[in-house]
Amino acid sequence: MDYDRSKVLVFGAGNFGSCLADHLADSFHTVYLWSRDEKIVRHFNQYHRNPEFLQDHVFPESITAVGPEFPSESIIRHVDVLLFAIPTEGVRETLTALKPRLDEKNLPLLIFVNKGIEISTHALTLEIIVDTCGPDIAKVAAFISGPSFAKEIVERQPTSVSVASLSKKHAERASQLFHQPWFRCYTGDDPIGVELAGALKNVYAIAAGMSDGLGFENNTRAMLITRGLAEMSRIGTAYGASPLTFLSLAGVGDLFLTCSSSTSRNYTVGYRLGKGEKLDYIIETLGSVAEGVTTAKALRTIISKLDVAAPIATAVYEVLYEGGDVAEKAKLLMNLPPIREIDLPDGAGKPAQQLLKKLELDSVEYETTSS
């Protein structure tokens, strides 16, 4: 596979699929952009603009929009890379249609950029890939996540992301494909952690938006980001992901971005809920996907199964799905009993042991709690 000039088929011509198609075409790759919307395909090929998303942007003429029919076997076998930029709820259906069209002896690189958990199965994308395409394909899939608003990438604002795969070689290939002076990629081997971080931060972005919508300011948002990160790491660690992944671009980087900007759809959903709007109306008028809404539901079940404390995610779920009042939930969160701040995995990192020893304070023991 020649990564100087690859042939890439992007699934999904929404904000992020269009943005990444633009980025890759600008790096001289041959790009096909699939949309199931005939109007987008026609308009894109004629005017090099997307009539629904990133409307102000003119795309390179070299991008070919394809659709609305599912891409044919001939185009799928013609490309080196398949890039999936569709919401998580559409991934199973897309991979099921894709599988019989793949050349098993000459697999392309599969890259996923969605940030969510499937609502009916509580599955991560890695699990959906195993279910639909088998473990051999899941082993070489790469996941890209991190603080990366589509609108800012098309403006070539300096951006960095995490790229994870169980296969080092494939993480490096995906990184090499996207890496540019305006777009840095950092590779890693914890796709589950990267996926969870990307999905969970959306739920906490809804919480941060709610807080701003209620009229709270910087202290409250900083508290939600920090305690949200603690919840994310706790859930991720219970899942078997590395706690350090939550300190990456995919973790704290994206959490910070989406909790602090009205460019985020998830933040916007929370903000409008905080202002008293109804969820159904917000979703109907948002014009784009906010994955945190479905992820909050899947996460509620995961939290109970793993038996981990996640009071912020639980409060978001209760507002979204049980008619909970935003201000009431905020009050309840603030009235939880005081707890120890940092949860440490068993036996790990007692704080500053050497200094405590020197000060003869090492016999003082904290009780370990995990709430």
Ligand SMILES: NC(=O)C1=CN([C@@H]2O[C@H](COP(=O)(O)OP(=O)(O)OC[C@H]3O[C@@H](n4cnc5c(N)ncnc54)[C@H](O)[C@@H]3O)[C@@H](O)[C@H]2O)C=CC1
């Ligand atoms: N917009 C952004 O800045 C970023 C988005 N993402 C993630 O990328 C994914 C896609 O997001 P956006 O492009 O922003 O959403 P979007 O709402 O702008 O566009 C989604 C696109 O996917 C299509 N789609 C939906 N369901 C589909 C299905 N079942 N089969 C085929 N196509 C389907 C829609 O028609 C639409 O064109 C989400 O998981 C999002 O969290 C990740 C990083 C940044």
Ligand SMILES: O=C(CO)COP(=O)(O)O
């Ligand atoms: O994930 C994103 C940027 O990294 C986009 O966030 P929203 O989906 O909340 O807009």
